[in-house]
Amino acid sequence: MVTFLRKRALTSLLPLVVVLLGVFFLARLTGDPASLYLPENATEAQKETFRAVNGLDLPVWQQLIDYLQGILRLDFGTSLSTGESAAAMALRAFPATLQLAITTMLIAVVLAVVIGSWAAYRPNSLADRFASFLSMTAASVPDFWLAIMGVWVFAVMLGVLPTSGVDAGLLSWVLPIATLLLRPVGVLTQVVRGAMVAALSAPYVRLARSK
Known part of the structure; x- marks a missing residue:
């Protein structure tokens, strides 16, 4: 029974990882979040501040590590539009x-x-x-x-x-x-x-x- 459950858990882990990676990269293919969420008349300084606050100025690999570490801690971040916790x-x-x-x-x-x-x-x-x-x-x-x-x-x-x-x-x-x-x-x-x-x-x- 334990062996069966372990195999099923490992089998389910791969699709979960694929979905998590897909969500991460697809979210970044939609464009610059600073341009999407800030008003059209936002200055470049405001956009830079927005990227820095949300960790979007980091390299993609560093953003991916932070994203996966947050998921392991059950911390799904905050909404870019409202600033509210995504889990809430x-x-x-x-x-x-x-x-x-x-x-x-x-x-x-x-x-x-x-x-x-x-x-x-x-x-x-x-x-x-x-x-x-x-x-x-x-x-x-x-x-x-x-x-x-x-x-x-x-x-x-x-x-x-x-x-x-x-x-x-x-x-x-x-x-x-x-x-x-x-x-x-x-x-x-x-x-x-x-x-x-x-x-x-x-x-x-x-x-x-x-x-």
Whole structure:
């Protein structure tokens, strides 16, 4: 058991390191943080001060070492835009994130069971093909594109839903839930349909129907 856990820990360590390095280098490919976060009329002296305060004037290898050492100490730094601790910001958003994830998965499971069972009741029928087409499409739509289009259509063009925040009550949950719901419903519907088709064609089910 200990050997298995050690192997799994080592196997999971490599993707974690890749993600950490990817975050570090991708953040530096977006441009000079001093130009991104300071006002457009900021002087060069103000930019130099900003870089010095946030350690951005150091060589990249030194920034990487400081970044990894901070992660090992569970110190994820501060926000460049607000100056607030990154860990505090994440913890403040965690309850809403957890509530959104639980709500989305509950709705996804219910819809997947209903749609998958409906499709499996008559395999290869029009309803089955239609449900399979919709589920495959839902599982293939990129979440980020759906989120952008949802904000553009329903928040910007129609103005019926908020673009962000939770101040609008239940309306604030519509776009996030709809965006996160589509892919799980598509994947789970395919799983439920396959399991239901296999179960309905089992010998004991055919015997029960014949009786």
